[in-house]
Amino acid sequence: MSIELADVTKKVRLGPVRLTYTGLDLTIPDGAHIALLGRKEAGLESIVDLICVADAPDAGKVTRTRSISWPIPNANFLSRHLSLAANARFIARLYEADENAFIRRLEDFGKFGDNWNTRVDMCTNEVRTLFCFLVGVMLPFDHYILTSVNAGPKSERERLAGLVQDLRDRAGLVLVGSDTKSAQALCTTAYVFHAGIATYYDDMEAALEHFNSIEAKETDDDGFMSADPELEDLVMLDF
Numbered sequence: 001m002s003i004e005l006a007d008v009t010k011k012v013r014l015g016p017v018r019l020t021y022t023g024l025d026l027t028i029p030d031g032a033h034i035a036l037l038g039r040k041e042a043g044l045e046s047i048v049d050l051i052c053v054a055d056a057p058d059a060g061k062v063t064r065t066r067s068i069s070w071p072i073p074n075a076n077f078l079s080r081h082l083s084l085a086a087n088a089r090f091i092a093r094l095y096e097a098d099e100n101a102f103i104r105r106l107e108d109f110g111k112f113g114d115n116w117n118t119r120v121d122m123c124t125n126e127v128r129t130l131f132c133f134l135v136g137v138m139l140p141f142d143h144y145i146l147t148s149v150n151a152g153p154k155s156e157r158e159r160l161a162g163l164v165q166d167l168r169d170r171a172g173l174v175l176v177g178s179d180t181k182s183a184q185a186l187c188t189t190a191y192v193f194h195a196g197i198a199t200y201y202d203d204m205e206a207a208l209e210h211f212n213s214i215e216a217k218e219t220d221d222d223g224f225m226s227a228d229p230e231l232e233d234l235v236m237l238d239f
Helices: 044-053 086-094 097-108 113-117 125-137 154-169 182-187 204-226 227-236
Strands: 003-014 016-029 033-037 059-064 068-072 143-146 171-176 187-193 197-199
Touching: 016 044, 016 197, 033 044, 033 182, 033 204, 044 068, 044 171, 044 227, 068 125, 086 097, 086 113, 086 125, 097 125, 125 154, 154 171, 171 182, 182 204, 187 204, 197 204
Parallel strands: 033 171, 033 187, 068 143, 143 171
Antiparallel strands: 003 016, 003 059, 187 197
């Protein structure tokens, strides 16, 4: 068993909406290629924090026996006043990677040019997301959490797709969010998160059918409430 949430309770607050997962059981076996599918209202960020041990459950137990990345390409770890190069060197030392080899691989694949020695807050969003994506996938984890496979400029998408496929061949992947196309291409199992419940599927077609039905229903409900301002106000009340 690689990563396991057992009988977990977690209260999630999403703006005015409060959501509680109770008795949540989730297992990510060694080498699994699994999707965690959910809309923004599902509170997946909080579930991922539990998996990464960036947060603790209100009750229950989280067990990890293998290494796992942070959510890639999350940029929260960057020091915005340092250059890409300085951030990369710090991360290499933090994870005890071969610094020179790590830097060389990043430069070769990212082709950052003048941006390499530019402060993070002076780089474009495309450059930052590409950097964060590459930093994460070029470190040796047993499982990689991906919140997006479309980092950086569109011209780089084909090369990044090849990199993601290489990851899939040698490690576990946890794809998080609502990107059903990538989930179908990369994953073999899934959990669908909705209304405080996580439903497991070992059949991706069934998982996608369930998730798409949630998407359709929520879209219809959103349209219904937006037609009536009083209903919309009621939903926004903080109970």
